[in-house]
Amino acid sequence: MAESFFRIKGKNPISGTITPQGNKNEALPLLGAVCMIKSEVILENVPMIADVLNLIEVISHLGVEVKKLEPGRFSFRPGNNLNSDLPPELCSKLRGAVTLAGPILAMTGRVFLPRPGGDKIGRRRIDTHLLALEALGAHIEVFPDGYEIKTDKLIGKDILLDETSVTATENAVMAACFAEGRTIIRNAASEPHVQGLCRFLNSSGAKISGIGSNVLIIDSISTLESNNGEPIVHRIGSDYLEIGSFISLAALTRGELFIKDVNLSDIRMMRIVYSRLGIEIRPHEDGIIVPSGQKMEIHPDYHGVTPKIDDAPWPGFPADMTSVALVTATQCKGTVMIHEKLFESRLFFVDNIIAMGAQIILCDPHRAIVIGPNKLYGQRVASPDIRAGMAMILAALCAEGVSEIHNIIQIDRGFERIDERLQGLGADIQRIEE
Numbered sequence: 001m002a003e004s005f006f007r008i009k010g011k012n013p014i015s016g017t018i019t020p021q022g023n024k025n026e027a028l029p030l031l032g033a034v035c036m037i038k039s040e041v042i043l044e045n046v047p048m049i050a051d052v053l054n055l056i057e058v059i060s061h062l063g064v065e066v067k068k069l070e071p072g073r074f075s076f077r078p079g080n081n082l083n084s085d086l087p088p089e090l091c092s093k094l095r096g097a098v099t100l101a102g103p104i105l106a107m108t109g110r111v112f113l114p115r116p117g118g119d120k121i122g123r124r125r126i127d128t129h130l131l132a133l134e135a136l137g138a139h140i141e142v143f144p145d146g147y148e149i150k151t152d153k154l155i156g157k158d159i160l161l162d163e164t165s166v167t168a169t170e171n172a173v174m175a176a177c178f179a180e181g182r183t184i185i186r187n188a189a190s191e192p193h194v195q196g197l198c199r200f201l202n203s204s205g206a207k208i209s210g211i212g213s214n215v216l217i218i219d220s221i222s223t224l225e226s227n228n229g230e231p232i233v234h235r236i237g238s239d240y241l242e243i244g245s246f247i248s249l250a251a252l253t254r255g256e257l258f259i260k261d262v263n264l265s266d267i268r269m270m271r272i273v274y275s276r277l278g279i280e281i282r283p284h285e286d287g288i289i290v291p292s293g294q295k296m297e298i299h300p301d302y303h304g305v306t307p308k309i310d311d312a313p314w315p316g317f318p319a320d321m322t323s324v325a326l327v328t329a330t331q332c333k334g335t336v337m338i339h340e341k342l343f344e345s346r347l348f349f350v351d352n353i354i355a356m357g358a359q360i361i362l363c364d365p366h367r368a369i370v371i372g373p374n375k376l377y378g379q380r381v382a383s384p385d386i387r388a389g390m391a392m393i394l395a396a397l398c399a400e401g402v403s404e405i406h407n408i409i410q411i412d413r414g415f416e417r418i419d420e421r422l423q424g425l426g427a428d429i430q431r432i433e434e
Helices: 024-036 050-062 096-108 127-135 166-176 192-203 240-253 264-276 319-329 346-355 386-397 418-423
Strands: 004-009 016-018 041-044 064-070 073-078 110-114 139-143 146-150 158-160 182-186 207-209 215-219 232-235 257-259 282-284 287-290 308-310 334-339 359-364 367-372 380-382 402-406 428-433
Touching (some): 004 386, 024 166, 024 192, 096 127, 127 139, 166 192, 166 215, 240 264, 264 319, 308 319, 319 346, 319 367, 346 359, 346 380, 346 386, 386 402, 386 418
Parallel strands (some): 158 182
Antiparallel strands (some): 041 073, 064 073, 182 215, 207 215, 282 287, 334 367
8 A cells, every 4th residue: 555755845934824623632532422412413623634534433333323514514413222342443543432432331331442542652551541430330341452341320429530631531521421420520631622522511411510620520411412402513622732833833934823713721831831942922813923033042940950841731731742842942042851751652753853963862761851953954754653743744844955754644643634734834745655
């Protein structure tokens, strides 16, 4: 089978206006939620990316009627008898299939969850998911190829998650909607996409309070459906991770960019981190402007101490932005430490950026020191995961000469038509069929 790759000629300043895609990490759990709702659901601003399209295929296999109304707009109607066995060949392509465990268990009393696929960025445990469902009354049996989860009845409990896992929070919330009595989820994740899921469920009849905090309270309901007979319509929020990538794009290529449909509350920590790198972001009407001619100088901590950019649960700096932050720092004057706490293999892509000319010291699997600025030169590299893939695109766009980025199936999993959209801003990026 032919493999596509990106050929990128660097040093073209970008400029213009771009609208971010819908939030991938909100779309995936919403596709689980539609399995629980009796009424027709219309989702808008759905990102047309591989992970989302694969999960739509999964829920269609389970018995949900899916209609594509137009690009980015879909109608969903769950069938009367949902299949409780998730298709392993489809689930192996993406991590997001794990968010079907809670809703399918709640609706059928049983689900077989194949071992999830997704990015190869280190161990990605699902114990928190299983422990939360077990606390609600599920019995779990482990098999070599996955997990059978069964229950006679879900019972509301006071649950303390052993880690602030986004997808485990989403699974627990969806299952708890039909758990008898009241469920309290402590140490819950509170990212914008978790909030979007909870608001969508409430619009469908759920009783969830504490949205946006680390303690969610869910009171049981008997059904999820429209209260007026009309379809339930939900618009997915903008992908703040893509917004962060576009901020770096403008700064690295010295162009001016207007990014539309930005919720400023979603990027508060990003603005703090980018200001530490000497990058200015100006709020403007319904978006932000990243002006040209950025200072790009790292601000040291007090007493001249080397600053650190580290990820943390919301509202901290997102772990999925650390790859982009690292590449951005290579073009900033000064020294900064990047500390990726969550995944032990995410920073291994830096060998590719070092080969392009960056001065980076990989201290251990979680920490890298970046000393800049350094001129980057085009290289042939391969993307190991979605976020590293975008970081490599950014590096190539600010590098001298021509780069090739291979294994772009990883990039297509998370970014919609990224080559076409960047071409519209002046980037010299071509998709080549090998």
